[in-house]
Amino acid sequence: MTFTITQQPNSANLYLYPNGSSATDLTAFGETENYECVDDIWHTSNDDTDYVYSSASSTVSDWYTLEDHTTETGTINYVQITSKVRSVDAALSSSATYKLIIDDTSSTSLSDSFTDINTTYSIKSNVWTTKPSGGAWTWTDIDNLKAGILHSSASSEGDNISSSFLPTANGDLNQFTRTLGTGAHWELVDDPIDSPDTNTRIWPNHDDDNEYELFQVANHDPAIHAGTISKIRVYFRLTHDTGDTAQLAGTVRVGSTTDTGTYYSGGVYPAWETKYEEWVTNPDTSSAWTWSDIDSLQIGVRTGNVGVNDTCAFTQVYLIVYHTKIFPEIRTTQCYAVVNYDPPASTVTLNTPMTLSASHSRKIGRVTFPDGSYEVDDYGRAGKSLKITGHETSSAAANMQKLKDMCHYGEKVTIAGLPDSNHNTDYMIRNFSYKQAGGMVDRYIWSLDLEED
Protein backbone atom coordinates (compact mmCIF):
# COMPACT_ATOMS: atom_id res chain seq x y z
CA MET A 1 0.00 0.00 0.00
CA THR A 2 1.25 3.46 -0.88
CA PHE A 3 0.16 7.06 -0.72
CA THR A 4 1.39 10.16 -2.54
CA ILE A 5 2.46 13.69 -1.65
CA THR A 6 2.27 16.24 -4.45
CA GLN A 7 3.42 19.85 -4.59
CA GLN A 8 3.05 22.52 -7.24
CA PRO A 9 5.62 25.17 -6.24
CA ASN A 10 5.01 28.82 -6.95
CA SER A 11 7.31 30.54 -9.39
CA ALA A 12 10.94 30.76 -8.37
CA ASN A 13 13.81 33.10 -9.25
CA LEU A 14 17.20 32.02 -10.51
CA TYR A 15 19.89 34.71 -10.27
CA LEU A 16 22.64 34.60 -12.87
CA TYR A 17 25.72 36.77 -12.45
CA PRO A 18 28.39 37.83 -14.97
CA ASN A 19 31.24 35.37 -15.31
CA GLY A 20 33.05 36.92 -18.27
CA SER A 21 33.41 40.06 -20.35
CA SER A 22 32.18 39.51 -23.89
CA ALA A 23 32.82 42.99 -25.31
CA THR A 24 33.68 46.14 -23.41
CA ASP A 25 33.80 49.89 -24.05
CA LEU A 26 33.60 50.98 -20.42
CA THR A 27 36.50 51.41 -18.01
CA ALA A 28 36.87 49.12 -15.01
CA PHE A 29 37.54 50.56 -11.58
CA GLY A 30 38.49 48.46 -8.56
CA GLU A 31 38.90 45.18 -10.45
CA THR A 32 40.90 44.05 -13.46
CA GLU A 33 38.04 42.68 -15.58
CA ASN A 34 34.91 44.65 -16.33
CA TYR A 35 32.58 41.79 -15.39
CA GLU A 36 34.25 41.54 -11.98
CA CYS A 37 33.19 45.13 -11.29
CA VAL A 38 29.49 44.36 -11.67
CA ASP A 39 29.14 40.80 -10.34
CA ASP A 40 27.98 41.58 -6.80
CA ILE A 41 25.10 39.41 -5.63
CA TRP A 42 21.73 41.09 -5.86
CA HIS A 43 21.28 42.07 -2.21
CA THR A 44 24.87 43.16 -1.50
CA SER A 45 26.30 45.55 -4.02
CA ASN A 46 29.60 47.18 -3.10
CA ASP A 47 28.69 50.46 -4.84
CA ASP A 48 31.79 52.63 -5.32
CA THR A 49 34.28 49.92 -4.37
CA ASP A 50 34.29 48.63 -7.93
CA TYR A 51 32.32 49.64 -11.00
CA VAL A 52 32.48 50.30 -14.74
CA TYR A 53 32.19 53.83 -16.02
CA SER A 54 32.31 56.22 -18.93
CA SER A 55 31.36 59.83 -19.56
CA ALA A 56 31.50 59.50 -23.32
CA SER A 57 28.84 61.34 -25.26
CA SER A 58 29.02 58.66 -27.94
CA THR A 59 27.17 55.38 -27.37
CA VAL A 60 29.26 52.84 -25.48
CA SER A 61 28.36 49.42 -24.11
CA ASP A 62 29.56 46.47 -22.07
CA TRP A 63 28.45 42.88 -22.75
CA TYR A 64 28.81 40.15 -20.14
CA THR A 65 28.43 36.40 -20.34
CA LEU A 66 26.38 34.93 -17.52
CA GLU A 67 26.47 31.76 -15.44
CA ASP A 68 24.57 28.74 -16.78
CA HIS A 69 21.61 27.24 -14.97
CA THR A 70 22.25 24.01 -13.06
CA THR A 71 19.38 21.71 -12.03
CA GLU A 72 16.49 24.09 -12.63
CA THR A 73 13.65 22.90 -14.85
CA GLY A 74 10.14 24.07 -15.64
CA THR A 75 8.53 26.81 -17.64
CA ILE A 76 10.39 30.12 -17.88
CA ASN A 77 8.09 33.09 -17.34
CA TYR A 78 10.53 35.89 -18.03
CA VAL A 79 14.13 37.08 -17.89
CA GLN A 80 14.86 40.34 -16.13
CA ILE A 81 18.10 42.26 -16.48
CA THR A 82 18.90 44.49 -13.55
CA SER A 83 21.65 47.01 -12.97
CA LYS A 84 22.58 49.49 -10.27
CA VAL A 85 23.74 52.83 -11.60
CA ARG A 86 24.43 56.45 -10.71
CA SER A 87 25.88 59.51 -12.34
CA VAL A 88 28.73 61.51 -10.89
CA ASP A 89 28.60 65.22 -10.00
CA ALA A 90 25.25 65.87 -11.74
CA ALA A 91 22.07 64.08 -12.75
CA LEU A 92 21.86 62.80 -16.31
CA SER A 93 20.09 65.14 -18.67
CA SER A 94 17.18 64.01 -20.80
CA SER A 95 19.52 63.87 -23.79
CA ALA A 96 21.61 61.12 -22.20
CA THR A 97 20.70 57.46 -22.64
CA TYR A 98 21.02 54.44 -20.38
CA LYS A 99 19.67 51.09 -21.55
CA LEU A 100 19.85 47.47 -20.50
CA ILE A 101 20.70 45.03 -23.26
CA ILE A 102 20.20 41.32 -23.74
CA ASP A 103 21.27 38.84 -26.38
CA ASP A 104 20.25 35.21 -26.96
CA THR A 105 22.98 34.62 -29.63
CA SER A 106 20.45 35.13 -32.43
CA SER A 107 19.15 38.60 -31.63
CA THR A 108 19.79 41.56 -29.39
CA SER A 109 17.16 43.59 -27.59
CA LEU A 110 17.40 46.92 -25.77
CA SER A 111 15.23 48.30 -23.01
CA ASP A 112 13.80 51.79 -23.16
CA SER A 113 16.19 54.42 -21.89
CA PHE A 114 16.03 55.22 -18.18
CA THR A 115 15.65 58.94 -17.59
CA ASP A 116 15.90 59.24 -13.81
CA ILE A 117 19.57 58.61 -13.14
CA ASN A 118 21.15 60.95 -10.61
CA THR A 119 24.08 60.99 -8.23
CA THR A 120 22.55 58.41 -5.88
CA TYR A 121 22.64 54.74 -6.85
CA SER A 122 19.34 53.32 -8.08
CA ILE A 123 18.20 49.98 -9.43
CA LYS A 124 17.14 49.76 -13.08
CA SER A 125 15.57 46.66 -14.58
CA ASN A 126 13.72 45.48 -17.64
CA VAL A 127 11.70 42.31 -18.22
CA TRP A 128 11.74 40.22 -21.38
CA THR A 129 8.85 37.75 -21.42
CA THR A 130 10.02 36.36 -24.76
CA LYS A 131 13.53 35.96 -26.07
CA PRO A 132 14.93 38.65 -28.35
CA SER A 133 14.75 36.36 -31.39
CA GLY A 134 11.09 35.65 -30.60
CA GLY A 135 9.28 32.81 -28.87
CA ALA A 136 9.32 31.38 -25.40
CA TRP A 137 12.52 31.19 -23.39
CA THR A 138 14.22 27.81 -23.09
CA TRP A 139 16.90 26.73 -20.66
CA THR A 140 19.33 26.50 -23.60
CA ASP A 141 18.64 30.18 -24.28
CA ILE A 142 19.39 30.92 -20.64
CA ASP A 143 22.76 29.19 -20.90
CA ASN A 144 23.58 31.22 -24.03
CA LEU A 145 22.42 34.49 -22.54
CA LYS A 146 24.49 37.66 -22.59
CA ALA A 147 23.50 40.83 -20.79
CA GLY A 148 24.89 44.29 -20.48
CA ILE A 149 24.47 48.03 -20.45
CA LEU A 150 24.56 50.66 -23.16
CA HIS A 151 24.74 54.38 -22.55
CA SER A 152 25.77 57.82 -23.73
CA SER A 153 26.31 60.83 -21.55
CA ALA A 154 25.12 64.29 -22.50
CA SER A 155 25.88 67.70 -21.15
CA SER A 156 24.02 68.86 -18.07
CA GLU A 157 23.95 72.59 -17.58
CA GLY A 158 23.33 74.65 -14.46
CA ASP A 159 24.63 77.56 -12.43
CA ASN A 160 26.33 75.59 -9.70
CA ILE A 161 27.49 72.21 -10.96
CA SER A 162 30.29 71.09 -8.69
CA SER A 163 33.19 68.81 -9.54
CA SER A 164 35.65 67.55 -6.97
CA PHE A 165 39.39 67.02 -7.36
CA LEU A 166 41.50 65.11 -4.84
CA PRO A 167 45.29 65.40 -4.28
CA THR A 168 47.35 63.30 -6.66
CA ALA A 169 50.91 64.35 -5.74
CA ASN A 170 52.88 66.60 -3.42
CA GLY A 171 53.03 70.24 -4.46
CA ASP A 172 55.89 72.72 -4.40
CA LEU A 173 55.97 72.97 -0.59
CA ASN A 174 55.38 70.26 1.99
CA GLN A 175 56.92 71.79 5.08
CA PHE A 176 54.99 70.42 8.07
CA THR A 177 57.13 68.28 10.34
CA ARG A 178 54.74 65.78 11.84
CA THR A 179 52.69 63.04 10.19
CA LEU A 180 50.63 60.01 11.15
CA GLY A 181 50.50 57.20 8.61
CA THR A 182 52.84 55.95 5.93
CA GLY A 183 53.45 57.36 2.47
CA ALA A 184 53.96 60.74 0.90
CA HIS A 185 52.22 63.72 2.44
CA TRP A 186 49.55 63.81 -0.26
CA GLU A 187 48.67 60.18 0.41
CA LEU A 188 47.83 61.06 4.02
CA VAL A 189 45.14 63.59 3.06
CA ASP A 190 43.65 62.25 -0.20
CA ASP A 191 40.66 60.47 1.34
CA PRO A 192 37.38 60.38 -0.61
CA ILE A 193 35.17 63.30 0.35
CA ASP A 194 32.55 61.22 2.16
CA SER A 195 34.97 58.95 4.02
CA PRO A 196 37.83 60.87 5.62
CA ASP A 197 40.38 58.64 7.32
CA THR A 198 41.52 60.35 10.51
CA ASN A 199 44.12 57.65 11.09
CA THR A 200 46.32 59.48 8.60
CA ARG A 201 47.05 63.16 9.17
CA ILE A 202 49.66 65.95 9.00
CA TRP A 203 50.37 68.65 11.55
CA PRO A 204 53.00 71.38 12.10
CA ASN A 205 55.61 71.44 14.80
CA HIS A 206 55.58 74.51 17.07
CA ASP A 207 58.32 76.12 14.98
CA ASP A 208 56.56 75.48 11.63
CA ASP A 209 55.23 79.06 11.50
CA ASN A 210 53.96 80.43 8.18
CA GLU A 211 54.74 77.25 6.30
CA TYR A 212 52.82 75.37 3.65
CA GLU A 213 51.45 71.95 2.72
CA LEU A 214 50.59 72.14 -0.98
CA PHE A 215 49.30 69.40 -3.28
CA GLN A 216 48.68 68.89 -6.93
CA VAL A 217 45.21 67.75 -7.94
CA ALA A 218 43.97 65.82 -10.96
CA ASN A 219 43.57 67.72 -14.19
CA HIS A 220 40.07 68.35 -15.40
CA ASP A 221 38.72 65.97 -18.07
CA PRO A 222 37.50 67.95 -21.11
CA ALA A 223 35.13 65.08 -21.87
CA ILE A 224 33.44 65.70 -18.51
CA HIS A 225 34.11 69.22 -17.25
CA ALA A 226 33.08 72.23 -19.31
CA GLY A 227 31.40 75.61 -19.12
CA THR A 228 32.21 78.75 -17.18
CA ILE A 229 33.82 78.48 -13.75
CA SER A 230 32.08 80.65 -11.17
CA LYS A 231 34.33 79.90 -8.17
CA ILE A 232 36.54 77.34 -6.51
CA ARG A 233 36.75 76.18 -2.89
CA VAL A 234 39.60 74.48 -1.05
CA TYR A 235 38.19 72.25 1.69
CA PHE A 236 40.25 70.93 4.59
CA ARG A 237 39.26 68.85 7.62
CA LEU A 238 41.06 69.70 10.85
CA THR A 239 41.17 69.27 14.61
CA HIS A 240 43.17 70.60 17.55
CA ASP A 241 43.89 68.99 20.89
CA THR A 242 46.15 71.45 22.70
CA GLY A 243 45.34 75.12 22.67
CA ASP A 244 42.61 76.55 20.48
CA THR A 245 44.50 79.17 18.51
CA ALA A 246 43.40 79.27 14.88
CA GLN A 247 46.41 77.90 13.01
CA LEU A 248 45.49 76.53 9.56
CA ALA A 249 44.12 78.38 6.55
CA GLY A 250 43.05 77.16 3.11
CA THR A 251 45.59 78.04 0.44
CA VAL A 252 45.74 78.06 -3.34
CA ARG A 253 48.90 78.46 -5.40
CA VAL A 254 48.46 79.49 -9.02
CA GLY A 255 50.97 81.12 -11.32
CA SER A 256 53.32 83.16 -9.17
CA THR A 257 50.74 83.74 -6.46
CA THR A 258 50.11 81.78 -3.28
CA ASP A 259 46.98 83.05 -1.55
CA THR A 260 45.77 82.13 1.92
CA GLY A 261 42.38 82.68 3.53
CA THR A 262 41.00 82.68 7.08
CA TYR A 263 42.74 80.69 9.84
CA TYR A 264 40.80 78.03 11.74
CA SER A 265 41.48 75.74 14.69
CA GLY A 266 38.88 73.06 13.92
CA GLY A 267 37.09 70.81 16.40
CA VAL A 268 38.51 69.64 19.70
CA TYR A 269 40.14 66.25 19.22
CA PRO A 270 38.73 63.63 18.63
CA ALA A 271 36.11 65.82 16.90
CA TRP A 272 36.96 67.08 13.41
CA GLU A 273 35.55 69.97 11.39
CA THR A 274 35.62 70.66 7.67
CA LYS A 275 36.31 74.27 6.64
CA TYR A 276 36.84 75.86 3.26
CA GLU A 277 38.24 78.95 1.60
CA GLU A 278 36.63 80.32 -1.54
CA TRP A 279 38.10 82.16 -4.54
CA VAL A 280 35.73 83.64 -7.11
CA THR A 281 38.60 84.72 -9.34
CA ASN A 282 42.14 83.61 -9.99
CA PRO A 283 44.25 85.52 -7.41
CA ASP A 284 47.17 85.57 -9.81
CA THR A 285 45.29 87.29 -12.65
CA SER A 286 42.23 88.68 -10.82
CA SER A 287 40.25 87.25 -13.74
CA ALA A 288 37.69 84.47 -13.89
CA TRP A 289 39.06 81.01 -13.45
CA THR A 290 39.84 79.01 -16.57
CA TRP A 291 40.14 75.26 -16.92
CA SER A 292 43.80 75.76 -17.69
CA ASP A 293 44.13 77.46 -14.29
CA ILE A 294 42.50 74.47 -12.64
CA ASP A 295 45.00 72.11 -14.25
CA SER A 296 47.97 74.11 -13.02
CA LEU A 297 46.92 75.17 -9.51
CA GLN A 298 47.95 73.60 -6.23
CA ILE A 299 45.82 73.47 -3.09
CA GLY A 300 46.64 73.07 0.58
CA VAL A 301 46.93 74.83 3.92
CA ARG A 302 49.27 77.30 5.55
CA THR A 303 50.16 77.73 9.22
CA GLY A 304 49.93 80.93 11.18
CA ASN A 305 51.94 81.34 14.34
CA VAL A 306 52.05 77.90 15.94
CA GLY A 307 52.23 78.08 19.73
CA VAL A 308 54.68 75.95 21.66
CA ASN A 309 51.94 73.79 23.10
CA ASP A 310 49.55 73.94 20.14
CA THR A 311 48.70 70.95 18.00
CA CYS A 312 46.44 71.47 15.00
CA ALA A 313 46.25 68.65 12.42
CA PHE A 314 44.46 68.17 9.11
CA THR A 315 43.41 64.83 7.61
CA GLN A 316 41.80 65.71 4.29
CA VAL A 317 42.06 68.37 1.62
CA TYR A 318 40.27 68.66 -1.72
CA LEU A 319 39.19 71.09 -4.38
CA ILE A 320 35.64 71.80 -5.53
CA VAL A 321 35.19 73.66 -8.80
CA TYR A 322 31.78 75.24 -9.48
CA HIS A 323 30.96 75.48 -13.15
CA THR A 324 28.07 75.53 -15.62
CA LYS A 325 28.41 72.45 -17.81
CA ILE A 326 29.30 68.81 -17.32
CA PHE A 327 29.15 65.51 -19.12
CA PRO A 328 28.41 63.33 -16.07
CA GLU A 329 30.24 60.08 -15.68
CA ILE A 330 27.82 57.11 -15.72
CA ARG A 331 28.85 54.52 -13.16
CA THR A 332 27.39 50.97 -13.03
CA THR A 333 28.26 48.78 -10.07
CA GLN A 334 25.96 45.80 -10.59
CA CYS A 335 24.44 43.89 -13.51
CA TYR A 336 22.72 40.51 -13.37
CA ALA A 337 19.86 38.46 -14.79
CA VAL A 338 16.85 37.07 -12.94
CA VAL A 339 15.17 34.06 -14.53
CA ASN A 340 11.65 33.62 -13.22
CA TYR A 341 10.22 30.15 -13.79
CA ASP A 342 7.55 27.74 -12.62
CA PRO A 343 9.19 24.58 -11.30
CA PRO A 344 7.29 21.44 -12.34
CA ALA A 345 4.92 19.74 -9.93
CA SER A 346 6.66 17.13 -7.84
CA THR A 347 5.10 13.90 -6.58
CA VAL A 348 6.61 11.43 -4.19
CA THR A 349 5.08 7.99 -3.57
CA LEU A 350 5.67 6.51 -0.13
CA ASN A 351 4.67 3.39 1.73
CA THR A 352 1.50 3.78 3.79
CA PRO A 353 2.54 5.31 7.14
CA MET A 354 3.46 3.03 10.01
CA THR A 355 1.90 5.51 12.44
CA LEU A 356 -0.50 8.37 12.03
CA SER A 357 -1.60 10.84 14.65
CA ALA A 358 -3.85 13.84 14.30
CA SER A 359 -4.26 16.78 16.63
CA HIS A 360 -6.96 19.40 16.44
CA SER A 361 -7.13 22.19 18.97
CA ARG A 362 -9.07 25.42 19.23
CA LYS A 363 -8.71 28.58 21.29
CA ILE A 364 -11.59 28.17 23.74
CA GLY A 365 -11.76 31.03 26.24
CA ARG A 366 -13.90 31.47 29.32
CA VAL A 367 -14.91 35.03 30.31
CA THR A 368 -16.32 35.55 33.81
CA PHE A 369 -18.54 38.58 34.44
CA PRO A 370 -18.85 40.56 37.71
CA ASP A 371 -22.28 39.02 38.47
CA GLY A 372 -20.72 35.58 38.45
CA SER A 373 -22.08 34.54 35.09
CA TYR A 374 -19.68 33.48 32.40
CA GLU A 375 -19.39 32.86 28.72
CA VAL A 376 -17.36 30.34 26.80
CA ASP A 377 -16.25 31.40 23.31
CA ASP A 378 -14.37 29.90 20.43
CA TYR A 379 -11.66 32.29 19.20
CA GLY A 380 -10.58 30.14 16.29
CA ARG A 381 -8.29 27.29 15.36
CA ALA A 382 -5.14 26.83 17.39
CA GLY A 383 -3.84 23.98 15.29
CA LYS A 384 -4.91 21.08 13.14
CA SER A 385 -1.95 18.89 12.51
CA LEU A 386 -1.21 15.46 11.13
CA LYS A 387 1.91 13.54 12.03
CA ILE A 388 2.85 10.48 10.04
CA THR A 389 5.86 8.22 10.16
CA GLY A 390 6.93 5.51 7.78
CA HIS A 391 9.82 3.70 6.21
CA GLU A 392 11.07 3.41 2.65
CA THR A 393 13.04 0.52 1.25
CA SER A 394 13.28 1.41 -2.43
CA SER A 395 14.30 4.71 -4.04
CA ALA A 396 14.45 5.92 -0.47
CA ALA A 397 17.20 8.50 -0.92
CA ALA A 398 15.52 9.96 -4.02
CA ASN A 399 12.18 10.17 -2.23
CA MET A 400 13.75 11.87 0.77
CA GLN A 401 15.34 14.41 -1.58
CA LYS A 402 11.95 15.15 -3.14
CA LEU A 403 10.49 15.78 0.29
CA LYS A 404 13.40 18.05 1.16
CA ASP A 405 12.77 20.02 -2.02
CA MET A 406 9.12 20.37 -1.08
CA CYS A 407 10.15 21.78 2.29
CA HIS A 408 12.51 24.17 0.49
CA TYR A 409 9.83 25.54 -1.83
CA GLY A 410 7.45 25.96 1.10
CA GLU A 411 4.24 25.64 -0.85
CA LYS A 412 1.32 23.50 0.26
CA VAL A 413 1.34 19.79 -0.48
CA THR A 414 -1.57 17.54 -1.33
CA ILE A 415 -1.82 14.07 0.16
CA ALA A 416 -3.73 11.30 -1.58
CA GLY A 417 -4.12 7.58 -0.93
CA LEU A 418 -4.17 7.42 2.87
CA PRO A 419 -6.56 4.72 4.15
CA ASP A 420 -8.52 7.31 6.17
CA SER A 421 -9.57 9.44 3.21
CA ASN A 422 -10.45 12.31 5.54
CA HIS A 423 -6.74 12.96 5.69
CA ASN A 424 -6.35 13.17 1.92
CA THR A 425 -6.27 16.96 1.65
CA ASP A 426 -3.87 19.93 1.55
CA TYR A 427 -1.22 20.64 4.17
CA MET A 428 1.76 22.81 4.88
CA ILE A 429 4.89 20.93 5.90
CA ARG A 430 5.81 21.98 9.42
CA ASN A 431 8.68 19.54 9.86
CA PHE A 432 10.31 16.73 7.91
CA SER A 433 12.98 14.47 9.33
CA TYR A 434 14.46 11.17 8.30
CA LYS A 435 17.25 8.88 9.26
CA GLN A 436 18.98 5.94 7.72
CA ALA A 437 17.99 2.52 8.95
CA GLY A 438 20.01 -0.66 8.54
CA GLY A 439 23.46 0.77 7.93
CA MET A 440 24.35 1.86 4.41
CA VAL A 441 21.43 0.31 2.52
CA ASP A 442 18.88 2.53 0.77
CA ARG A 443 16.45 2.41 3.67
CA TYR A 444 15.11 5.38 5.57
CA ILE A 445 12.71 5.97 8.43
CA TRP A 446 10.93 9.28 8.05
CA SER A 447 8.58 11.57 9.95
CA LEU A 448 6.36 14.31 8.57
CA ASP A 449 4.61 16.95 10.67
CA LEU A 450 1.88 18.65 8.65
CA GLU A 451 -0.55 21.48 9.36
CA GLU A 452 -3.84 21.21 7.49
CA ASP A 453 -4.21 24.04 4.95
Next chain:
Amino acid sequence: MTYTITTNTTSVTLSTPALLDHTITEKISNNLFPDGTDEQTDMGKSSDVLKFSGLITSDVYASAASINTMMDDKEIVTITGLPDSNLNTDYMIKSFNYKTQGGTVSMYSYDISLERMRDRL
Protein backbone atom coordinates in the same frame (compact mmCIF):
# COMPACT_ATOMS: atom_id res chain seq x y z
CA MET B 1 -21.13 0.91 27.09
CA THR B 2 -21.13 4.00 24.93
CA TYR B 3 -21.64 7.73 25.20
CA THR B 4 -22.73 10.21 22.58
CA ILE B 5 -21.48 13.59 21.43
CA THR B 6 -24.32 15.50 19.80
CA THR B 7 -24.72 18.84 18.02
CA ASN B 8 -27.69 20.36 16.26
CA THR B 9 -26.69 18.60 13.06
CA THR B 10 -24.88 15.40 13.90
CA SER B 11 -23.90 12.97 16.59
CA VAL B 12 -21.06 10.55 17.26
CA THR B 13 -21.31 7.52 19.53
CA LEU B 14 -18.08 6.30 21.10
CA SER B 15 -17.09 3.62 23.58
CA THR B 16 -17.16 4.80 27.20
CA PRO B 17 -13.83 6.55 27.91
CA ALA B 18 -11.06 4.47 29.40
CA LEU B 19 -9.81 7.50 31.32
CA LEU B 20 -11.65 10.59 32.52
CA ASP B 21 -10.18 13.69 34.12
CA HIS B 22 -12.16 16.69 35.35
CA THR B 23 -10.35 19.87 36.40
CA ILE B 24 -11.99 23.01 37.75
CA THR B 25 -9.88 26.12 38.21
CA GLU B 26 -11.06 29.17 40.15
CA LYS B 27 -9.62 32.68 40.04
CA ILE B 28 -8.64 33.19 43.65
CA SER B 29 -7.06 36.52 44.51
CA ASN B 30 -5.16 37.22 47.70
CA ASN B 31 -5.47 40.87 48.84
CA LEU B 32 -2.99 42.09 51.45
CA PHE B 33 -3.95 45.22 53.41
CA PRO B 34 -1.62 47.80 54.99
CA ASP B 35 -2.48 46.61 58.53
CA GLY B 36 -1.11 43.19 57.68
CA THR B 37 -4.44 41.45 57.32
CA ASP B 38 -5.39 39.70 54.14
CA GLU B 39 -8.50 38.61 52.34
CA GLN B 40 -9.09 35.93 49.77
CA THR B 41 -11.67 36.44 47.07
CA ASP B 42 -13.07 33.98 44.57
CA MET B 43 -13.37 35.92 41.28
CA GLY B 44 -15.07 33.06 39.56
CA LYS B 45 -14.23 30.05 37.52
CA SER B 46 -11.35 30.36 35.06
CA SER B 47 -11.81 26.95 33.52
CA ASP B 48 -13.86 23.80 33.86
CA VAL B 49 -12.21 21.22 31.69
CA LEU B 50 -13.20 17.64 31.11
CA LYS B 51 -10.66 15.37 29.46
CA PHE B 52 -11.15 11.79 28.50
CA SER B 53 -9.44 9.26 26.36
CA GLY B 54 -10.29 5.93 24.83
CA LEU B 55 -10.41 3.93 21.63
CA ILE B 56 -12.47 4.38 18.50
CA THR B 57 -13.07 0.94 17.07
CA SER B 58 -16.09 1.27 14.81
CA ASP B 59 -16.82 3.78 12.08
CA VAL B 60 -13.33 4.94 12.93
CA TYR B 61 -12.64 7.36 10.10
CA ALA B 62 -16.16 8.81 10.04
CA SER B 63 -16.24 9.30 13.80
CA ALA B 64 -12.94 11.18 13.85
CA ALA B 65 -14.03 13.26 10.87
CA SER B 66 -17.32 14.16 12.58
CA ILE B 67 -15.58 15.46 15.69
CA ASN B 68 -13.19 17.48 13.54
CA THR B 69 -16.15 18.96 11.69
CA MET B 70 -17.86 19.89 14.97
CA MET B 71 -14.72 21.78 15.91
CA ASP B 72 -14.34 23.45 12.54
CA ASP B 73 -17.96 24.63 12.79
CA LYS B 74 -17.40 26.00 16.34
CA GLU B 75 -20.36 24.00 17.55
CA ILE B 76 -21.50 23.54 21.15
CA VAL B 77 -21.70 19.80 21.79
CA THR B 78 -23.87 17.93 24.24
CA ILE B 79 -22.50 14.85 25.97
CA THR B 80 -24.92 12.15 27.01
CA GLY B 81 -24.44 8.62 28.30
CA LEU B 82 -21.41 9.09 30.56
CA PRO B 83 -21.65 6.91 33.70
CA ASP B 84 -21.27 10.02 35.87
CA SER B 85 -24.43 11.80 34.79
CA ASN B 86 -23.18 15.04 36.36
CA LEU B 87 -20.89 15.34 33.36
CA ASN B 88 -23.63 14.95 30.78
CA THR B 89 -24.03 18.56 29.74
CA ASP B 90 -22.88 21.10 27.11
CA TYR B 91 -19.27 21.75 26.15
CA MET B 92 -17.01 23.30 23.53
CA ILE B 93 -14.23 21.07 22.23
CA LYS B 94 -10.80 22.53 23.04
CA SER B 95 -8.74 19.79 21.46
CA PHE B 96 -9.07 16.40 19.86
CA ASN B 97 -6.06 14.17 19.26
CA TYR B 98 -5.99 10.68 17.83
CA LYS B 99 -3.52 8.24 16.42
CA THR B 100 -3.42 4.87 14.77
CA GLN B 101 -3.17 1.76 16.87
CA GLY B 102 -1.53 -1.50 15.78
CA GLY B 103 0.05 -0.29 12.57
CA THR B 104 -2.41 0.20 9.76
CA VAL B 105 -5.31 -1.49 11.55
CA SER B 106 -8.41 0.69 11.54
CA MET B 107 -8.41 1.68 15.16
CA TYR B 108 -7.69 5.07 16.72
CA SER B 109 -6.78 5.87 20.28
CA TYR B 110 -7.94 9.38 21.11
CA ASP B 111 -8.11 12.03 23.76
CA ILE B 112 -10.52 14.92 23.85
CA SER B 113 -10.54 18.07 25.95
CA LEU B 114 -13.81 19.93 26.58
CA GLU B 115 -14.65 23.27 28.22
CA ARG B 116 -17.90 23.13 30.10
CA MET B 117 -20.56 25.57 28.89
CA ARG B 118 -23.04 25.42 31.79
CA ASP B 119 -22.84 24.78 35.48
CA ARG B 120 -24.89 21.96 36.87
CA LEU B 121 -27.97 23.31 38.69
